[in-house]
Amino acid sequence: MSGIEKILQExxxxxxxxxxxxxxEADVKxxxxxxxxxxxxxxxxxxxxxxxxxxxxxxxERGSSAANLLSxxxxxxxxxxxxxxxxxxxxxxxxxxxxxxxxxxxERIAAKNxxxxxxxxxxxxxxxxxxxxxxxxxxxxxxxxxxxxxLSKETRNIRGGCVLLYGGVEENCSIEALFSAGRDDMADIxxxxxxxEG
Numbered sequence: 691m692s693g694i695e696k697i698l699q700e701x702x703x704x705x706x707x708x709x710x711x712x713x714x715e716a717d718v719k720x721x722x723x724x725x726x727x728x729x730x731x732x733x734x735x736x737x738x739x740x741x742x743x744x745x746x747x748x749x750x751e752r753g754s755s756a757a758n759l760l761s762x763x764x765x766x767x768x769x770x771x772x773x774x775x776x777x778x779x780x781x782x783x784x785x786x787x788x789x790x791x792x793x794x795x796x797e798r799i800a801a802k803n804x805x806x807x808x809x810x811x812x813x814x815x816x817x818x819x820x821x822x823x824x825x826x827x828x829x830x831x832x833x834x835x836x837x838x839x840x841l842s843k844e845t846r847n848i849r850g851g852c853v854l855l856y857g858g859v860e861e862n863c864s865i866e867a868l869f870s871a872g873r874d875d876m877a878d879i880x881x882x883x884x885x886x887e888g
Contacts, residue, residue, distance in 0.1 A: 695875075724765070730757070781869045785850050792850075793822055797829045800852055803863050806836030809856040815845045817852075 734753050787795065800811055811829070813821065822828075826841055833839065839854065846853045851864035 724761075728761075777869065777873065781865060784865050789820065790822070793825055794828075796852055797825065797832055799863050799868070800829055800839060800854065801832035801834070801837075803854060803861055804833050804837040804839055805854075805856055805861075806834060807856065808838045808840075809854050810842040810844075811839040812842045812844050812846050812853040812855055814848045814850060817850060818843075818845050 734757055735750060784792070784795070796813075796817075812818075821841070829839060842855065844855075846864075848862075848864035849866060851866070851868065854861040854863060
């Protein structure tokens, strides 16, 4: 399992409590949407049936097909909105983590992305100002052989996470960048949990 997958797994576990609430809300929203769409499709079908001609049967088939397509499209849009909301809440839950757990997460992120050479680690101004005194020592214990990251006095305009600097080359390990890079994988995982068939 790669480092990003481990981080994503940890983020998912930490956000699971928020996800449970979203799942309940999603079930209610989806059921209401299904009922509304079912009622709309049935009403359209009854109106078409009333014409009673062969032409109306053709229209009925086209209308029913269109209603099913509309229903599937609206359901897909609702699922996409729910997934986007879930991922945003999961990302927000990282920013709201207890300070100790948050910096332990940043240590693991930096260690997983560190190159086997000397570099610097930069934070947002907020995180730099509240960095635990033990951060450097704990980070060094996690770094792979040959990797070295010194705390920089410089900061970067990120909300959370870190940036690794090697010479003039930056490795963006901000929470936003990590979520963006793993968004498709996380959406697939969340979708399989939220929208299980049966």
